[in-house]
Amino acid sequence: MTTVARQVVDTLQELGVRYFFGIPGGNLTDYMEALRRSDMEFVLVSNEAAGGFMALVCGRLTGTPGACFGTFGPGATNLSTGVGCALLDRLPCIAFTDVASDAMLNRTMQMNIDHQALFAPITKWTTRLHPDRVRETLYQAMHVATSEVPGPVHIGLPAGTAGDPAGDEYVQPKPAVAPPAPESAALDRMEQIFREASKPVLAVGWTAVRAGVRSLLLEIAERSGAPVVLTPMAKGICPEDHPCYAGVLNHALSHQVGQTHQQADLVVGIGFDPIEINYEDWIPDVPVLHIDTVTADLDRDRYTLAGDVVGDLGAALRRLAEADLQKTEWDLADLAERRRKMFSRLEPPVGTFGPRAVLAGLRETLPDNGIMACDVGAHLHLIGQQWRTPEPDCLLMTNGWSSMGFAIPAAIAAKLCRPAQRVCCVVGDGGFLMMAGEMATAMRLGVHVVFVLMTDASLSLIRIKQQRKSYAEYGTPLQGEGYESAPSFFGVPVLPARDEPTYRKALKQAFDMDAPVIVEAFVDGQEYDDLLLRGNR
Ligand SMILES: Cc1ncc(C[n+]2csc(CCOP(=O)(O)OP(=O)(O)O)c2C)c(N)n1
Numbered sequence: 001m002t003t004v005a006r007q008v009v010d011t012l013q014e015l016g017v018r019y020f021f022g023i024p025g026g027n028l029t030d031y032m033e034a035l036r037r038s039d040m041e042f043v044l045v046s047n048e049a050a051g052g053f054m055a056l057v058c059g060r061l062t063g064t065p066g067a068c069f070g071t072f073g074p075g076a077t078n079l080s081t082g083v084g085c086a087l088l089d090r091l092p093c094i095a096f097t098d099v100a101s102d103a104m105l106n107r108t109m110q111m112n113i114d115h116q117a118l119f120a121p122i123t124k125w126t127t128r129l130h131p132d133r134v135r136e137t138l139y140q141a142m143h144v145a146t147s148e149v150p151g152p153v154h155i156g157l158p159a160g161t162a163g164d165p166a167g168d169e170y171v172q173p174k175p176a177v178a179p180p181a182p183e184s185a186a187l188d189r190m191e192q193i194f195r196e197a198s199k200p201v202l203a204v205g206w207t208a209v210r211a212g213v214r215s216l217l218l219e220i221a222e223r224s225g226a227p228v229v230l231t232p233m234a235k236g237i238c239p240e241d242h243p244c245y246a247g248v249l250n251h252a253l254s255h256q257v258g259q260t261h262q263q264a265d266l267v268v269g270i271g272f273d274p275i276e277i278n279y280e281d282w283i284p285d286v287p288v289l290h291i292d293t294v295t296a297d298l299d300r301d302r303y304t305l306a307g308d309v310v311g312d313l314g315a316a317l318r319r320l321a322e323a324d325l326q327k328t329e330w331d332l333a334d335l336a337e338r339r340r341k342m343f344s345r346l347e348p349p350v351g352t353f354g355p356r357a358v359l360a361g362l363r364e365t366l367p368d369n370g371i372m373a374c375d376v377g378a379h380l381h382l383i384g385q386q387w388r389t390p391e392p393d394c395l396l397m398t399n400g401w402s403s404m405g406f407a408i409p410a411a412i413a414a415k416l417c418r419p420a421q422r423v424c425c426v427v428g429d430g431g432f433l434m435m436a437g438e439m440a441t442a443m444r445l446g447v448h449v450v451f452v453l454m455t456d457a458s459l460s461l462i463r464i465k466q467q468r469k470s471y472a473e474y475g476t477p478l479q480g481e482g483y484e485s486a487p488s489f490f491g492v493p494v495l496p497a498r499d500e501p502t503y504r505k506a507l508k509q510a511f512d513m514d515a516p517v518i519v520e521a522f523v524d525g526q527e528y529d530d531l532l533l534r535g536n537r
């Protein structure tokens with residue numbers, strides 16, 4: 001006889017889940033004991049939101065999500081911040097919470113709220129575990145979470161059932177389903193529309209990264225000579241020095257990227273997921289050809305949807321790559337000049353130590369296969385355009401959910417998943433305050449992550465927005481009277497840097513260590529003001 005708790009852990013392990021992140025309530029102890037005896041690892045976090053972020057980063061980097069957990073009520077609401085991230089960043093995640101027993105479900109009970117209602121709008125599927133259907137439920141959960149479009153699932157663990165006998169079950173795992181091939185009429189039309197355009201621009205999004213279509217995409221771009229613009233989460237799918245590379249939408253200097261896409265006579269969305277930026281926010285007044293696993297989300301009163309190719313992205317792009325494509329009318333020498341101008345503005349001016357210098361120093365120190373996780377704020381907008389990204393897995397960001405606090409847990413999880421690779425994190429001082437407790441987690445795990453803390457004493461992204469409306473800086477400065485930086489957080493040492501040579505030395509020292517370390521870069525956030533939030537056109 002096996003118990004429900006052991007059956008849950010055995011089944012997760014069979015499905016390839018390696019980590020279970022969370023903060024226990026009393027009901028979880030049976031599960032934790034089962035985890036202790038398994039090859040999986042229970043990772044205690046400081047806030048359940050971090051556990052959610054970590055679980056989805058495991059999904060991103062290994063294809064198999066981690067599991068995460070929060071107890072009743074407040075544990076579940078904390079966890080929901082990570083779970084929502086998995087939904088809007090399209091990543092698999094298996095979330096568990098404690099839920100009331102059948103008898104107490106509709107009674108008044110300490111910490112008790114309706115978790116099914118809480119998780120319904122932020123998951124692909126939410127359910128309650130039944131002792132007779134443990135395997136069936138977990139197989140279904142993994143199937144739903146990993147099938148396109150991937151996302152989170154939630155399973156409530158009814159109180160008092162962990163030690164019950166699990167039922168005998170004769171069920172098989174259900175593999176993820178791949179999207180079907182697009183309809184052939186849609187493919188014919190796609191090819192015709194593409195051939196008829198004289199200046200198509202390829203707008204590549206996050207779905208293209210998941211679909212692994214990098215080489216097909218580059219082949220189409222090279223054969224047609226069409227420029228490529230990327231959403232931030234698609235960074236790395238087209239190298240920054242590629243002759244067709246035009247830049248990233250909606251981040252630093254995106255108005256300069258607009259000098260290219262505003263010339264287009266057709267926008268070809270390739271795995272373009274509007275969760276990062278809507279078509280209407282940047283496209284010129286031209287038709288859209290949308291190629292994705294889901295149908296186009298476009299204001300059809302204002303814009304023409306010339307083609308909507310829904311299904312397997314690889315199949316659609318193969319059709320284009322195999323077509324007899326003519327060179328389009330783009331002048332790639334002009335494009336190269338615009339690219340050069342944009343990147344030269346992103347170089348740190350000599351003798352300054354601002355956000356650009358911090359990123360440039362880190363990029364030079366981090367090997368090409370190193371992973372950088374970044375948080376949300378002004379620094380992210382700069383990273384989006386400035387950071388050279390050799391391949392998509394080397395940069396972890398949230399630009400669908402866009403939650404501050406993502407980067408620190410993301411970097412810790414990345415190091416757990418890819419121990420042989422260098423891992424660092426760029427986080428603003430606001431985001432750091434949100435997740436400072438996870439320094440204790442990093443220390444306990446002993447993971448070598450270099451946390452680069454960008455201290456500009458402000459919620460800079462919001463400060464810039466205040467300034468654009470001529471409002472006062474109110475509620476955005478982070479350091480009041482008596483504020484002091486710390487020499488260490490929970491044992492993680494802080495190497496402070498106020499100038500370039502000290503910073504470079506600190507980075508070297510940090511990467512030479514074998515334990516978590518913070519490099520705190522004190523910078524003037526004014527440098528962002530000219531570079532960010534300049535629009536897309
Ligand atoms: C959880 C959450 N709360 C609030 C926001 C809104 N927000 C976006 S950026 C930002 C400022 C971030 O400040 P900091 O971490 O210091 O980064 P900086 O902008 O200074 O680079 C805020 C408050 C958010 N995205 N996520």
Ligand SMILES: [Mg+2]
Binds near residue numbers: 377430455458459
């Ligand atoms: Mg800041």
